[in-house]
Amino acid sequence: MxxxxxxxxxxxxxxxxxxxxxxxxxxxxxxxxxxxxxxxxxxxxxxxxxxxxxxxxxxxxxxxxxxxxxxxxxxxxxxxxxxxxxxxxxxxxxxxxxxxxxxxxxxxxxxxxxxxxxxxxxxxxxxxxxxxxxxxxxxxxxxxxxxxxxxxxxxxxxxxxxxxxxxxxxxxxxxxxxxxxxxxxxxxxxxxxxxxxxxxxxxxxxxxxxxxxxxxxxxxxxxxxxxxxxxxxxxxxxxxxxxxxxxxxxxxxxxxxxxxxxxxxxxxxxxxxxxxxxxxxxxxxxSDDKGLVLPPNLAPIQVVIVPIHKTDEQLSAIGNVADELMAGLKARGISVKYDDRTTQKPGFKFNEYELKGVPLRIAIGPNDLENGTFEIARRDTLTKETVAMDNAVEYLATKLDEIQQSLFNRAMEYRNTHITEVDGFDEFKDLLESKGGFLSAHWDGTPETEEKIKELTKATIRCIPLDRVAEAGKCVFTGKPSAGRVLFAKAY
Amino acid sequence: MxxxxxxxxxxxxxxxxxxxxxxxxxxxxxxxxxxxxxxxxxxxxxxxxxxxxxxxxxxxxxxxxxxxxxxxxxxxxxxxxxxxxxxxxxxxxxxxxxxxxxxxxxxxxxxxxxxxxxxxxxxxxxxxxxxxxxxxxxxxxxxxxxxxxxxxxxxxxxxxxxxxxxxxxxxxxxxxxxxxxxxxxxxxxxxxxxxxxxxxxxxxxxxxxxxxxxxxxxxxxxxxxxxxxxxxxxxxxxxxxxxxxxxxxxxxxxxxxxxxxxxxxxxxxxxxxxxxxxxxxxxxxxSDDKGLVLPPNLAPIQVVIVPIHKTDEQLSAIGNVADELMAGLKARGISVKYDDRTTQKPGFKFNEYELKGVPLRIAIGPNDLENGTFEIARRDTLTKETVAMDNAVEYLATKLDEIQQSLFNRAMEYRNTHITEVDGFDEFKDLLESKGGFLSAHWDGTPETEEKIKELTKATIRCIPLDRVAEAGKCVFTGKPSAGRVLFAKAY
Incomplete structure (x- = not known):
């Protein structure tokens, strides 16, 4: 898919x-x-x-x-x-x-x-x-x-x-x-x-x-x-x-x-x-090119468990391990799904849960049963690791918190690197097309100028930030005096 | 009010x-x-x-x-x-x-x-x-x-x-x-x-x-x-x-x-x-002539506490007792409100909570402080009793369950005494006006008869009960054969 x-x-x-x-x-x-x-x-x-x-x-x-x-x-x-x-x-x-x-x-x-x-x-x-x-x-x-x-x-x-x-x-x-x-x-x-x-x-x-x-x-x-x-x-x-x-x-x-x-x-x-x-x-x-990426707080399924098996005996043994893990996760308030459909291959399931943004995917195979381990894949980073079944619930709970925080940090970093101070209108237009993001620019305070900039660039003033610092400057479009920067951007 | x-x-x-x-x-x-x-x-x-x-x-x-x-x-x-x-x-x-x-x-x-x-x-x-x-x-x-x-x-x-x-x-x-x-x-x-x-x-x-x-x-x-x-x-x-x-x-x-x-x-x-x-x-x-009566399961406020006091010192002492009681009730999942408004008299508050159907009303006065008691009034029965503060939370929780059950029983008794078997149409009309309730009567199974009865009496067939017993009889209106009784009533 x-x-x-x-x-x-x-x-x-x-x-x-x-x-x-x-x-x-x-x-x-x-x-x-x-x-x-x-x-x-x-x-x-x-x-x-x-x-x-x-x-x-x-x-x-x-x-x-x-x-x-x-x-x-x-x-x-x-x-x-x-x-x-x-x-x-x-x-x-x-x-x-x-x-x-x-x-x-x-x-x-x-x-x-x-x-x-x-x-x-x-x-x-x-x-x-x-x-x-x-x-x-x-x-x-x-x-x-x-x-x-x-x-x-x-x-x-x-x-x-x-x-x-x-x-x-x-x-x-x-x-x-x-x-x-x-x-x-x-x-x-x-x-x-x-x-x-x-x-x-x-x-x-x-x-x-x-x-x-x-x-x-x-x-x-x-x-x-x-x-x-x-x-x-x-x-x-x-x-x-x-x-x-x-x-x-x-x-x-x-x-x-x-x-x-x-x-x-x-x-x-x-x-x-x-x-x-x-x-x-x-x-x-x-989200990314493989599908949704959901913060754990909002994910209807936070953890999905996929069994990897060849025989029915293996599936049944994995089922027992999964049951215990699920009980522990549910008791911890973590929503978990065990996908033991035999009509679909694990690869198909992996793609499906990637598309749907499930934060943590667990795979359990026969080797894991022997070693007391499971494989865990993070949706946000697409990284995998093998971890011990002991203390799994705590480990997964911590991972979910980590993902929640990490998604915020990643978005914050993107946002922070996409606020650019701009003082000239040509640069304003260039940046808007090449990089986008918020353009922090001076504005003369008139609706007419705002309207004109919108007509020319499709950018609107998203807001006058509450934390803006007083800074005398000249309007990026008219050159008239301005008391501080506002944030322009194209917007949804 | x-x-x-x-x-x-x-x-x-x-x-x-x-x-x-x-x-x-x-x-x-x-x-x-x-x-x-x-x-x-x-x-x-x-x-x-x-x-x-x-x-x-x-x-x-x-x-x-x-x-x-x-x-x-x-x-x-x-x-x-x-x-x-x-x-x-x-x-x-x-x-x-x-x-x-x-x-x-x-x-x-x-x-x-x-x-x-x-x-x-x-x-x-x-x-x-x-x-x-x-x-x-x-x-x-x-x-x-x-x-x-x-x-x-x-x-x-x-x-x-x-x-x-x-x-x-x-x-x-x-x-x-x-x-x-x-x-x-x-x-x-x-x-x-x-x-x-x-x-x-x-x-x-x-x-x-x-x-x-x-x-x-x-x-x-x-x-x-x-x-x-x-x-x-x-x-x-x-x-x-x-x-x-x-x-x-x-x-x-x-x-x-x-x-x-x-x-x-x-x-x-x-x-x-x-x-x-x-x-x-x-x-x-x-509900009754004094206002709403709410089953505890549906009451936004299950218990209300009203202080009875003359002095600020009394109010403050009652407040301490109320705080402790409230903490206990909340921990037990019971919703409670403490009404310490000084702009309204206790009698006014009592009427207000009766009108709003709060299942249990507690009054605490200076005597109660001395005796380690409080007064409890049940909204459904309008009865009062004085009980010991020890073990109050359990007592109130039990009372709430009792009220829930008691309301159901009361409604069930009313309902059961208002299902009447009727075989003649004059009796049907009389009962409908004098007593109301469900009239359990034979019906010939045709929409025409049903329509005619509705025209004459405003009663409709509420349902053919799932648990009805097969019973040969004659339609209460046409006298034609019927295989069992249905329930008629005037309805909202």
Whole structure:
């Protein structure tokens, strides 16, 4: 199978598309722009969900569920937000089909079942949620509201790619309401940090924390914080965003509270989300020409055991050893699969688990039985070694930790060697084509310049890094004064 | 608060609606027929999800995710299914809004953004899933497919009630494919049994397992198995269904496999689901005039501790005792909350936790500190006792088990005393009005009689019980011969 995989150096984009399908993560469906997330892909997403959900609850958030549909009048209440999403939304206009009398067995939209008001399939839920918060908030005692929702959303994208850009995707969206501006900003920053922690420590993907420029800001937000990751082809990927909404939605939906002095004030809001897009980041950060490489934290199968045998007696003896090893691994919380299919040869199985990114593969043969050993192959480094069966569980647990850390280090090294300070526009264009990555450059702070650079190079400002140092300089494009560097990149 | 709750004997339906809102489970939204599931309600749903998900995985199923939308041509492929859902589906016809030039700040559907083919918001996912299975199944080696999806679905109901009947609801839907008819039937029955196990042992709601008549069968199924529960007002509630789909969807979507002899055969299918409707069953089975009564397995808070104090010193001393108790309970896996708000009196808190159905409430006062005791109040029986602090954790754990069992027993006793054998139609009508419950009666087996009885009495055949005994008799309505009794009831 893996021999059929396009190599990254040949065509990175094709490699990605093929890998997602061949590794059984997802596939295109019969519905334009919508994907099917297959069981193996969904198992990874479930692991992400479980960890994120734990982190949200630990930081005081509760889950709830709000409607899929947003009536048009509600949708348009916050004008900037509505404008931002109006061009790409699915609209329900009717509520019944009827038999098409001209075509036996076919159905048609019943023209008598037109809705009085059109319903928008949520592209994001600020409108529906803030219209609800109005009745939940009267006094400062009702604040903060710290709520998260796991849901599907729809954005009518014209060009779609599995996980990276699909018409429907799965995500979580946090929506919080606060009594003060300061508290809302702290929440926005806290959730950006939760995302960074998750993406770095759980997904082994290093990120840069920053703030979006006005051009790239969420429609309806006063400020958008983001975490930006770098893929192996030198393109950036926005891995999560956290928005400070100011009082925009509170004003649009008239959400006020009585403060401690009894005075009416508008509530301050935030929203934050990550989506199945993270699956794309996962694939593109770690995987190689042989297939997926999964960080142990996210691998549905962390260890696979393949028996190497000629006779049934050998298989049975290996089975006994494998059973004991599996029991030990399971007790240690490590997920393990024993693949004793006799319909497939070991070589076939090796390829399959390489394609699927299983972090550790164990082979046990007759010699191993005699010597009390097994062979272990690391997916990330493609290295093998023979180790003693004694103390195997501890050894494997340590290896998994090592792989998790090593994947992060490798991605971090790639990322760090792909941030380049650039001061001239020709160099900017050259570097963007030759090496890619983040270009750290001065910018005059205007949306016009940002737009012009995007037109000319397809690079956008990914973020103004939170840790940037003040440095007087000249805009890489206009030469006008700048107070510090921002990060440009082509992006997914 | 609870003093404002309508009593069940006054108006059961009003009691239910009020309770769902007052106990913070859910509320109506600004979108017709769609509900908001509030954090407390969602926390209960999450507990259901977690347990069901565990049970599905234990029985070999994997989760996946399929698109929200179904193109019309795909929707209509299985004609019986399409007909069954055509009258109540939300239809997406456009994919863009634009500025309404006649109304500043308002948006309108862009007539230039009409879809070539309408998309149906899934009312159920057989069509989209079977259209996908076509490419997943070639050989008998690819079978069985054992897949589950957690998702939202939309059915355009005209009269809606929180949890019981909403335009959008949350559910899980299993969709499996098998090589043989026998295996598919076994799967259908297995999942009905999983549901019965869950609803009885986790939700403490007794159910009757049975088969639906043709009239009540899922559109597109050859056989629908169901579990039926009985609410406190004598009306039945279908708590879960499991459908044997025969080869209907395989034929509609041309899903064939090569059997071991290399011959092409159509695949056999099942589907099965339970939904947020179970929340309604939960409320209506156990709760009382003071509010929710939650089985400990489903209670987000299983034990609440309320300090009774006059001075800050007392509060602090009680806090120390509570801390220790909480640590012990948490270590035992019991969820506990300590409510030391000083803004509310104990009586207010007692009412609040009664309303919210917390199974055990503990009060600790200064006397308790002296005596090494605490007061414990059971929500289900509304009884109190004073017990020693020594060994408190074990005592409380035992109490929780006792409550879980006791709720089931109470519901079972109610159910058992509300199944009545009836042989005459006058008695049938009388009993239906005076007592309700399941009426076990003979039926001549025709859809016409079933329809007629429904017209006259609003009672439907809830199921043909799996454990019914063969008994020759005469139809309660027509007097024609019958081979055994079926269960009639008015139903939600």
């Amino acid at each position: 893996s021999k059929n995989l396009t190599q990254r150096s040949e065509d990175y984009s094709k490699w990605y598309n093929e890998l997602v399908v061949k590794a059984d993560l997802a596939e295109n469906s019969g519905v334009r722009g919508c994907m099917v997330i297959k069981p193996y892909g969904y198992a990874i997403w479930e692991k992400m969900q479980r960890e994120l959900d734990r982190m949200f609850k630990e930081t005081g958030h509760q889950n709830a569920y709000f409607p899929l549909f947003v009536p048009k009048s509600m949708f348009e209440a916050e004008e900037t937000n509505a404008e931002g999403f109006a061009k790409e939304c699915a609209i329900v206009t009717h509520y019944r089909l009827k038999a098409d009398e001209t075509k036996p067995g076919k159905l048609m939209v019943d023209p008598n079942a037109k809705l009085e008001e059109e319903l928008i399939v949520r592209p994001t839920s600020e409108a529906i949620i803030w219209s609800t918060y109005k009745s939940w908030v009267q006094s400062y005692r009702d604040l903060p509201l710290l709520i998260n929702q796991w849901a599907n959303v729809v954005r009518w994208e014209m060009r779609t790619r599995l996980f990276l850009r699909t018409a429907e995707f799965l995500w979580q969206e946090g929506h919080t309401a606060h009594a003060t501006r300061q508290e809302a900003i702290e929440e926005t920053e806290k959730m950006m940090n939760v995302y960074a922690d998750f993406v770095e420590n759980f997904m082994a993907i290093p990120v840069i924390k920053g703030i979006k420029t006005a051009n790239e800001r969420f429609a309806g937000a006063d400020e958008t914080y983001c975490i930006e990751a770098l893929m192996q082809d030198g393109k950036a990927l926005q891995a999560g965003t956290s928005h400070f909404l100011g009082q925009n939605f509170a004003k649009a939906f008239d959400v006020k509270f009585a403060n401690a002095e009894g005075k009416q004030e508008y509530v301050w809001g935030t929203s934050w989300g990550v989506s199945t897009r993270l699956m794309g980041a996962l694939v593109m950060t770690h | 609870s003093k404002n709750l309508t009593q069940r004997s006054e108006d059961y339906s009003k009691w239910y609606n009020e309770l769902v809102v007052k106990a913070d489970l859910a509320e109506n939204s600004g979108v017709r027929g769609c509900m908001v599931i509030k954090p407390y309600g969602y926390a209960i749903w999450e507990k259901m999800q977690r347990e069901l998900d565990r049970m599905f995985k234990e029985t070999g199923h994997q989760n996946a995710y399929f698109p929200l939308f179904v193109p019309k041509s795909m929707f209509e492929a299985e004609e019986t299914n399409a007909e069954g859902f055509a009258k109540e589906c939300a239809i997406v016809t456009h994919y863009r809004l634009k500025a309404d030039e006649t109304k500043p700040g308002k948006l309108m559907v862009d007539p230039n953004a009409k879809l070539e083919e309408e998309l149906i918001v899934r009312p159920t996912s057989e069509a989209i899933i079977w259209s996908t299975y076509k490419s997943w199944v070639q050989s008998y080696r690819d079978l069985p497919l054992l897949i589950n999806q957690w998702a939202n679905v939309v059915r355009w109901e005209m009269r809606t009630r929180l949890f019981l009947r909403t335009a959008e609801f949350l559910w899980q839907e299993g969709h499996t494919a098998h090589a043989t008819r026998q295996e598919a039937i076994e799967e259908t029955e297995k999942m009905m049994n999983v549901y019965a196990d869950f609803v009885e042992n986790f939700m403490a709601i007794p159910v009757i397992k049975g088969i639906k008549t043709a009239n009540e069968r899922f559109a597109g199924a050859d056989e629908t198995y169901c579990i039926e529960a009985l609410m406190q007002d004598g009306k039945a509630l279908q708590a879960g269904t499991s459908h044997f789909l025969g080869q209907n969807f395989a034929k509609a979507f041309d899903v064939k496999f090569a059997n071991a002899e290399g011959k092409q055969e159509y695949v056999w299918g099942t589907s099965w689901g339970v939904s947020t409707r179970l929340m309604g069953a939960l409320v209506m089975t156990h």
